[in-house]
Amino acid sequence: MTEDLKIYKSGNSYVIEIENEDHTLGNLLSSTLAGVKGVVDAYYELEHPLFRRIKVYVRLEDGYDIKEVLKEALNRIKDMNEAFRKEFIEQAKSLGVEDLS
Numbered sequence: 648m649t650e651d652l653k654i655y656k657s658g659n660s661y662v663i664e665i666e667n668e669d670h671t672l673g674n675l676l677s678s679t680l681a682g683v684k685g686v687v688d689a690y691y692e693l694e695h696p697l698f699r700r701i702k703v704y705v706r707l708e709d710g711y712d713i714k715e716v717l718k719e720a721l722n723r724i725k726d727m728n729e730a731f732r733k734e735f736i737e738q739a740k741s742l743g744v745e746d747l748s
Contacts, residue, residue: 654713659687661713663703669693673701679720679727685711 651666665672673691680689680703688706707716736747 656713659709660704660706663705663717665701665703667699668701669696669699670701673703675724676720677703679723680705680716683716683719683723685716 653664655662655664663676670693673693677689677691680686685708686705687708689703691701691703693701705713705716707713739747
């Protein structure tokens with residue numbers, strides 16, 4: 648996976664290039680980053696659907712580290728995923744679905 652991820656820096660702005668991904672990860676990551684303390688702006692682009700490469704653009708306030716900001720965003724995504732999983736299982740069970748393995 649590390650060969651599929653590149654981070655470029657220009658001042659307080661970063662470009663995170665991720666191979667083999669599309670709008671699903673681009674939207675999730677950029678919208679989550681936008682809510683992390685120290686992030687001024689975050690958005691993404693998919694250059695062309697055939698390339699399956701997204702670029703996430705992040706501008707930080709002075710004194711913030713891109714790696715720490717990314718860790719925070721990824722932890723938030725992990726927590727959201729776990730909360731969704733628990734709610735989904737609970738709702739499915741309430742509808743009589745028992746085997747969700």
